Amino acid sequence: MAITLQTKTGEFKLDSDDASETLLFRGLSAGLSLPYECATGTCGTCRARVMSGDVEMAWPEAPGASRLKRDKGDILLCQSHAKGECVLRVPSDVHSGDRAAAPHRINGRLEGLKKLTSDVVDFEVALEQPVAFAAGQFMVVTAPGLTGGRAYSMVNYAPETDRIRFVVKRKPGGGFSNWLFADQAEGAGISLFGPLGTATLRPGEDGDLVCITGGSGIAGIMSILDHATKAGHFSSNKGWLYFGVRTLADGFYLKELAGLVEKSGGALQVILALSDEAAPAASHPDYPSIQLHEGFVHEVAARGVKDFCGDLNERTIGFVAGPPPMVDGAIRVLLSEAKLPPSRIRYDKFS
Template structure:
């Protein structure tokens, strides 16, 4: 049974088993969101009128006290009837966003770019409007499972989506499908765009320096963000750190070298944490490399994508260099098959 859900002066239909978040996003109403799995807490709303079913909302993300106070996770909660909600934080439903859509695509290219890492190109039946840094949710054939993968695209690259997928041993999406039996020509069903990991609107982008740190395939959304940022302000200072275990895990060095040749303010810094023996690359952790390179990040914005430990270390490093907390943007991911209810890739 459907319901009407309202935020501010915007009311939309919530059909069948849709979450609050999906209903709002499909109608083009902006909602704060990130993981879409109930693990980050970004999409918390306050229920003003009506009741919801919290479904699988984890207690460590939405506590009993928060539930009693009327808070819900929009990505998990289903309305039990007409419901009115409010955004507890900054921003509002009039913020610009792209409507969430069901997507039909065809696998047009597969490229193994590093150890247990594959680039997958999906040709869309219809172009997708999105912002660099957002992600799509793929439906895993034959399982009913869904997995989230960030786009490495800029918004202009709207007909062929680029995903970077790292193998999770035993993973229903990565191991068995996307690095398993997937083939060029296969049809893929997806949902997108999702997430708020994106640059400010062009009118609000002053061209301040950027530092971006990605772990593993956390490089994917940063690739789109970097290229978008440099297209807007070709002379801006941009540092991109890619943290991996060994040189066998690195990829796209030539792509970023070409970008650096066109933009002298851009620098790509690979950092290896577990390389044995001599190497031409920086070693250690990318957050430490940033601390070594940048004495002050006052006035910079920071972008972090990767496992929770890397993201948390990055936040600490940025704050040590006096970056304003409001300018620190983060996207965490954890393999879905190793931690229930989280994303398998970035």
């Protein structure tokens, strides 16, 4: 079953017969640099147009489909399956890369599930084979009995590993998070596709780091800071992490973050922003190296960046992760207060 992709940089053919995978995943696993951000139907970045053939969208009501011209044949590649031979037009530059290093399907077993707060859980996945990923990347996770995949960033970092770690915040009506909180997930087999994402700290990259995140968006930032610490990044660069939660009791990974501050020799600063209560002191009662401030995380970051923006080196990189409104506010802070060019800001929006 041939699938032809017409792009701005030429024509590509997919010859895989695995119709169970979405068109996006089939293209990515073939080494094609197809456009995407969330890979789960939220953003709409993977838009394409069906020129001929039969293509079915599994989730036509996906948030990212709201701006599609369905009468013209527009689809989301991440939600679509080919029912036979077809021709698709992708309005982007697409290139062919190393298929061996491309994202792929991998299976694993969920282990070590534990609650970090009343609405946040942490778990590991023991993989059937090792995987290599960049710090800050994510996987699309599919669980038994649940429709569709969910995108979650890895918390840990290793050049290659057969164990990856995730953190999930419980959402109202969230099928995957409710499944985790029902205490039935331990030992379950799950399927993953990845690694995906470009909001990463690349090997050998130099520069100060300014990270702004909220809630479970901390996952990819933890991976980035873990990698930076192990690589000796803070021996010649500084770092600031602004981590937003509602109350002091909602903070998590604080022991790990305090450990990173210590390993950095103080070059990394961690600021916990409390949006729903006043900060009881200037620092955390159990982790004195973690500073406490009151306010929404992007507002706290704006105040802090004003104080140290003159000390940032020209190679500074900004990392942002969290819900869309927080990400938008944080990007404005990095542009207007930290004076970072857009090319030095990397972000993930989770919706």
